[in-house]
Amino acid sequence: MPHTFRQQVRSKAFSGPTAGYCGDFAQANLAILPSAYAGDFMRFCLRNPKACPLLGVGEPGQFDLPMLGRDLDIRTDVPGYNVYRDGVLCEQLADIREVWRDDLVVFAIGCSFSFEQMLARERIPLRHVDEGVNVPMYRTNVANQAAGRFGGRLVVSMRPMSGAHAIRAVQITSRFPSVHGAPVHIGDPAVLGIQDLSIPDFGDPVSIHEHELPVFWACGVTPQSAIESARLPFAIAHRPGHMLITDIPNASLAVL
Numbered sequence: 001m002p003h004t005f006r007q008q009v010r011s012k013a014f015s016g017p018t019a020g021y022c023g024d025f026a027q028a029n030l031a032i033l034p035s036a037y038a039g040d041f042m043r044f045c046l047r048n049p050k051a052c053p054l055l056g057v058g059e060p061g062q063f064d065l066p067m068l069g070r071d072l073d074i075r076t077d078v079p080g081y082n083v084y085r086d087g088v089l090c091e092q093l094a095d096i097r098e099v100w101r102d103d104l105v106v107f108a109i110g111c112s113f114s115f116e117q118m119l120a121r122e123r124i125p126l127r128h129v130d131e132g133v134n135v136p137m138y139r140t141n142v143a144n145q146a147a148g149r150f151g152g153r154l155v156v157s158m159r160p161m162s163g164a165h166a167i168r169a170v171q172i173t174s175r176f177p178s179v180h181g182a183p184v185h186i187g188d189p190a191v192l193g194i195q196d197l198s199i200p201d202f203g204d205p206v207s208i209h210e211h212e213l214p215v216f217w218a219c220g221v222t223p224q225s226a227i228e229s230a231r232l233p234f235a236i237a238h239r240p241g242h243m244l245i246t247d248i249p250n251a252s253l254a255v256l
Contacts, residue, residue, distance in 0.1 A: 002069055002245045006077040012094060015079045017134040017203075017241035019126075023117030026179060026250055027243035028055050028068065028108040029220030030078060031227065032096075032236035035060040038105040040148030044226055045107065047145035051154055051222035053178045055248065058106035065106060069247035074106050080239030082224065087231035096236055104236070109220045110179035111243050112157055114250050118172050124165045127206040134241035135159070136200035137219050141193025142184075144226060152225035155201070156184060156192065156216040160208040166215050173217070178253040185216040192216065202240035 002025045008014040018027055033041055038060075045052035056067045063074040076095040083091040083099060093099070113135075116126055128135040135157050142154040161169060166186055174182040189197055197214060198205045202221055208214065227235045238244065 002247050003071060005245050006069065006072060009079050010073065010076045015094065018079060018243045018245060019113050019116065019135060019241065020129045022245045023120070024250055026055060026246045026248040026253060027111040027113040028246055029111050029223065030074070030236070030238040030244060031107040031109065031223040032074070032104050033107070033227075033232065034101070034234060035103045035105050037149065037230070037232060040150055041107060043147035044144070044150040045109070047147055048222065049177070050180060050184060050218035051144065051220065053110040053180065054107065055110050055178065055246065056108040060105055061102040062106065063100065065108065068108055068244070074244070075100050078238050078242060078244045080242035082237045082239050084227050084232065084235040084237070086233055087228045092239055099236070101234075107223070108244065108246070109223065110253075111220050112180045112217045113243060114179040114253070115173050115176050117250060118176075119169055122168055122172065124161065124169055127160055128204070131206055133204035133206060135203050136197070136205055137202035137221055137240055138189070138192070138194045139201045139225065144222065149230035149232070150226040152222070152229035154184070155219040155221040155225055157203075157219040158197065158200075158214050158216050160206065160212040161215050162212055166213055169215060175254045176250070177255060179250070180218045180220070183215050184218050187213055189214055189216075
C-alpha cells in the first residue's frame with residue numbers, strides 16, 4: 001500500500017525508480033518552487049496540461065499535503081530529488097530536509113507510471129518494467145506554451161509497442177488526462193527532434209523489437225526543462241523516474 005511504501009522510502013530502504021510499484025495508486029512528479037514564482041508556474045501548468053496535469057498544490061512552506069496521502073512528507077517520501085540553482089542541476093539528494101525553505105510551494109503533477117497498471121492488465125508489455133530499468137525519456141523540439149519565465153521544451157517518455165498494442169494503449173490512456181492522457185506521437189522519433197532512441201536524455205534505453213513502434217507520452221519531467229529555462233535561483237524536482245506514490249486511486253482519475 002502507498003503509506004507502507006512511503007515509509008520504506010522515508011527510511012531509505014527503497015531508493016530506486018517507482019515504475020511497477022503500488023500499481024492501483026497514482027504516482028506524482030514534483031516541482032517545488034519559491035512562492036514568488038508559483039503564480040507563473042501555475043499558469044504554465046494550465047497552458048501545458050498534457051505535460052503538467054496537476055494533482056495537487058500546497059501552501060507556501062507546506063510539506064504535508066493531505067490531498068495526496070496520509071502521514072506524507074514531501075521532504076523525505078520521494079526516492080530521489082534534483083536540486084537546481086540558477087537553472088542548473090547542482091545536487092541529487094535522498095531527502096531535502098536540509099534545503100527546505102518556508103517559502104517553497106509544492107506542485108504535484110500526474111505521472112504516466114499511473115496508467116501502466118491499466119496497460120499491464122490488458123497484457124500490453126512494458127519494456128522498461130520487463131527489463132528492470134527506468135523508462136527512457138527524451139527532450140523534444142516541441143516548445144512549451146510559455147508563462148512568465150517558464151518555457152522550455154516538451155519532454156516525452158517512450159514505450160515500444162506493436163501496432164495493435166499502441167491502438168489499445170491510446171484507447172486506455174485517453175481516459176486518464178490527469179496522468180498525461182493519450183500519447184502525443186507514435187512512430188518516427190525525428191518528428192519530435194529525437195535523433196537516437198538508444199540515447200535517452202533521462203532514464204535508460206530499452207530494446208525495441210522488430211515491427212514495434214515507439215509510442216511517446218508527454219512527461220512530467222517537462223517542468224524541469226521549464227525550471228532550467230527560467231533560471232530560477234532555487235528549485236527542487238523529483239529525480240526522473242523516482243516518483244511520489246500517493247493515496248489517490250488511479251480509478252478515481254478516469255473520465256468517461
